[in-house]
Amino acid sequence: MTSPNTDLARWLERSGMSNKELARRIKAAAQTWGQPHIQPDATAVRRWLGGLQPRQPVPDIIADVISASVGYRVTTYDLGFAEGGTADRSLLYNADFAITVEAVADLGRADVDRRTFLAAAPFAAVAAIGPSRDWLLNTLDQHPDPGPRVRLEDVTAVKNMFGEFQKMDIFQGGGSGRLILAEYMNQHVYPLLRRTHADDVRRALCEAAAEQTYLLGWMAYDNGEHGTAQRYLIQSLRLAEESRNAALGAHVLAGMADQATLLGSPTEGRRLAQAGRAGLGKHTSPACLADLWALEARALAKLDDKTQAAHAVVQSEAAYGRVRQEEEQEWAAFIxxxxxxxxxxxxxxxxxxxxxxxxxxxxxxxxxxxxxxxxxxxxxxxxxxxxxxxxxxxxxxxxxxxxxxxxxxxxxxxxxxxxxxxxxxxxxxxxxxxxxxxxxxxxxxxxxxx
CATH class of the missing domain: 1.25.40.10 (Tetratricopeptide repeat domain)
Incomplete structure (x- = not known):
């Protein structure tokens, strides 16, 4: 016999929605998720309140709906459901920005709470190929578009914190400070992404969020938590696309290439580095280019391609010779x-x-x-x-x-x-x-x- 789901009941009451209204909003959200077959009614909501566990992705959709209603992130864990699809969801490079925001917010909450399912999440080498392709195609095809009406001062505060956390990683290692950064992102940064912004503020905020989400992934990588790292990096890549900063997206791909090669997939590592180089285009950051060539060389060495590996090292050194530190972005300081x-x-x-x-x-x-x-x-x-x-x-x-x-x-x-x-x-x-x-x-x- 199942026990009533008192967590769901509490959050439903806090949202002010009736059973019928929750069912209606889930149907609407399911359309955005590409799941039009999900058609719950008030009776289904009553069963969930009685303790029935709905199948995925319904718990994740419920979490999104209630989050939107109460104004901050509520996870499937908070709602009394099983851990949900956070680990798999954060491997996806979703075209819908709102879903990306919720995926990365869920990931951050799970990381801070040290959920066992996230610690056990595996690294999936092929999972990086789709995101790298989508980022490259969308980056090459980007054009300005009008946006609706957070302040630039809020974004500046976020960017100022990045330098401090990056220093913590460089000098103390990825195992020091990551959970502090994750908590900062959960409390101060990801909530800003849900608010409305002028177009320039939106891009600046997505850029700042992408930088720090990347850093979360890199810290997890340095601490040997590769499944967590991969998920942060994929979501960082999506945020970088939204910011229209091609060099930042290429930088994220460099991190993904490094991880793939380290974990025994040098062919994928090389492809990711190549995608990053292709996406830089006229926005070239010589420091990022030097890094991408260096990581391609690492992959080629693992593939025992001596000639091409040596060539890639030469290209890396040539690119770094063109670096002007005052013109590089802050995240490139370690290169x-x-x-x-x-x-x-x-x-x-x-x-x-x-x-x-x-x-x-x-x-x-x-x-x-x-x-x-x-x-x-x-x-x-x-x-x-x-x-x-x-x-x-x-x-x-x-x-x-x-x-x-x-x-x-x-x-x-x-x-x-x-x-x-x-x-x-x-x-x-x-x-x-x-x-x-x-x-x-x-x-x-x-x-x-x-």
Missing amino acids: DPAYLHGEHANTFRDLGDADTAEQHARLSIDHARQQRRARRGAMSQAALAVSHLQRRDLEAAHAAGLRTLKLSQRVKSSRCIEAVQDLQRRMEPFGAHRLVADFNEQARELVAAA
Whole structure:
């Protein structure tokens, strides 16, 4: 016997709607969702109040309807339904902006509440292909359109917060501060997207929201929560399209390309990087272009295409040579010699070119040290250690490995932990050598804590 759904009853009372009115609004919303077959009546609402769980996507539609009525986000979780389709819904690149707003708001709430279904959400390599295609086609076909009548001051406040959260990620790692950012977005940013705006304010707000939603995805990525990260990135891409900022959308695709390659889908990673380059067009950001070429090189190295990977590195360096920092957007601040040389070091590491990998790793390490960037320094020290192992120089690899450990202890980043674990695997051929045993002993506490 089912128990009455008191949560739904409470929210329905707060909305001021009758059973009949809720059913009517669900029918109308279902049309927007492309689900015209959903035709509930007052009797169906009575059954839900009695404890019957409707099938998806009805709970999500009910959540949207009640959210619109009360003026802020209410989720299926709040309404007493099962977790709903938040994890799957946020993989979709929806043409309807209102549905995008609700999808990303649901995702943020689930993230802050640490819902188990979101933590278990898998990364789906092919899920990125549709969004990248839609973004590219819509970006190339964009033209100004008139908009209806939030203030620019509100948007400026949001953009000012971005720099602070980006610094937190760069210097402390993605595992530090993400939930604070998610709560800030839930309370202050996503609600603004539901309000009316002048057209210039709307675009500026979508741009600010896209930047910070991307940062949420990147922080989740750096913390090893790849299913969550992918969902934030897809919704960020949709918000970037709405902002008409092609460079920002290309930047989001760079993050998606990086993730796809890291998780064993370099072919998809390359395609995403190429889509980003194609979408930049006349809006080219040299820094973003340098990043996209660097990430394409990473994918090509995984595909063992030495010639094309080396060519992509050359293109990345040429693009970065055209960068004028004062002309770049704030989110591009991390694309600098410390980052790019680190990525190139990993490319040549994967190609087995130990000498070139070492050259780039050392350049990255020097820049990261000057900037006090522990995460980047740790990953480049790991690349340096691998270059030594490829030349069978265990003593030099051990020294670089210990520096990797020391820097990794200063940040909360799963990528640093993975770099340490990679070094442990690469040292296995050296057997029970005392330096291997020493590195494993010193790494044990860091890896166990993760």
